[in-house]
Amino acid sequence: MTALRVLVVDDERPALDELTFLLERHPDVASVVAVDSATEGLRLLQDTTIDAVFLDIQMPGLTGVELAQVLSRFRNPPPIVFVTAHEQHAVDAFELRAVDYVLKPVREERLAEAVRRVVEGVAQPAASGDEQIPVERGGVTRFINRSDITHVEAQGDYARLHTPHDSYLLRTPLTVLEEQWGPAGFVRVHRSLLVALAHISEVRMESGRCTVRVGEGIELVVSRRHTPALRELLNRGRP
Structure with missing residues (x-):
């Protein structure tokens, strides 16, 4: 498939820069657009074709979960990967059918796994009625197919x-x-x-x-x- 055009949304500049840097290094990512608010991200998504969104959760104003809820109503919503320091939002990710749930600080190999899931989901959409379920073990949240x-x-x-x-x-x-x-x-x-x-x-x-x-x-x-x-x-x- 064509390499991904990715949107990164995080209100903390160091985290935004780090995530952008790691994604730009990945061979399956063609380009990264970085914004520091969910409101700006929504504005961009309405005007630009994006293949995947890497999204922080706790942000001032519109939160990452609220943005994901809006995107779920799009005709063709982009896959979402939540990137957060907070484990307790995994249930929200489950309900919004996020592709993955990555905990900060982000490790490059863990991010690569998230990109792989996005690529697989775009190339081979999940079977009708199937869902990915977030489960936690040893402080790491991963997704399994229902x-x-x-x-x-x-x-x-x-x-x-x-x-x-x-x-x-x-x-x-x-x-x-x-x-x-x-x-x-x-x-x-x-x-x-x-x-x-x-x-x-x-x-x-x-x-x-x-x-x-x-x-x-x-x-x-x-x-x-x-x-x-x-x-x-x-x-x-x-x-």
Whole structure:
């Protein structure tokens, strides 16, 4: 694909200059436009073709999250990478479907990963209904594809997301995920468990007890209460 034309928005001049410098060094970036306010960034985006926006969150006046909300209403919104010193805004990034969430101070290799995600997203748009979910581990926030999640396990007010090769803690209750992800094929099979129908490889019924197999041979128990609804869904065909 053609190298990216990138907009950087940050009200702190040292951070703006550093991010601009690092992006200009990247081989997939053709040019960088830097502005120090979200208002100026919005004005520029209305008149200029931009391939991706690297956006600070906490800024005076219009914040980065508010700018991203405006951009989400564009006919063809540019991909957004949030670059911030604050971890607590990852949920906002999740809701706005940001491509990545990079914590300051920015490391060049971490920024390169964000650019790679932008390039992949532009070249191969995410499958319809798929989303990227921000997860945190060891002070680092990364994004995983929802389509890779095999099942979700309740842990108090949190949820643990399981993929075939790893698991991640998300600061969202299971009941909220059930409501949001139901249309994407996640169904309740137990009071503390959601399963992605697309990842079910086997269903077993033995002595009235139902289990499903997902991922790398993981067997999950389906409660008696949820067994009829699950079997009906599977008999109708997966979404």
